[in-house]
Amino acid sequence: MSTPSPSRPAIKDPRVVPVAGTDAHLPAVPPERLTPAWLRQRFLHPPDIDPEIPGDGGIFPGRITTQAAVLVPLVQRASGLQVLLTQRTAHLRDHAGQVSFPGGRAEPEDGSPEARLYTDFLRPRDWADEVPTHLWF
Numbered sequence: 001m002s003t004p005s006p007s008r009p010a011i012k013d014p015r016v017v018p019v020a021g022t023d024a025h026l027p028a029v030p031p032e033r034l035t036p037a038w039l040r041q042r043f044l045h046p047p048d049i050d051p052e053i054p055g056d057g058g059i060f061p062g063r064i065t066t067q068a069a070v071l072v073p074l075v076q077r078a079s080g081l082q083v084l085l086t087q088r089t090a091h092l093r094d095h096a097g098q099v100s101f102p103g104g105r106a107e108p109e110d111g112s113p114e115a116r117l118y119t120d121f122l123r124p125r126d127w128a129d130e131v132p133t134h135l136w137f
Contacts, residue, residue, distance in 0.1 A: 013097060034081045039074065069113035070103035071121055086121075 032038060073084040086102045088095050102121035110116040 015097075031080070036074070036076060036081070039081075067106040068104060069106055069110075069116035069120075070101045071117045072101055073121075 033042075075082050075084050084102075085099050088098050088100055090097045103117055104120055106113065106116050110119065
């Protein structure tokens, strides 16, 4: 578990943190790109890109990375494709109450990223039978 920096206190209630910015100035994603078929093809054949932010390596040189598995659940509803988020419980030491993608730190006993997601997200909701048709790795 991480310990908060003395100059940066732990966030106990994420609703009181000011919003630093929004992406309202960006164009909307075209509707034809918000379909399961289009997204499935995009994930199967991602473009070659260089990340704008290379990662935490420059911020924390020499730090051992923590393995994690995060699910980005996409739900098809009558109003269109939506991202499903979860809210972390209020009693957690780290990231309490934050809205986030489901998943988290991988443990050695997990065995795989898929197993971690099953433990954290699918099993508690009894969605295990839906994994083959709704998850793409």
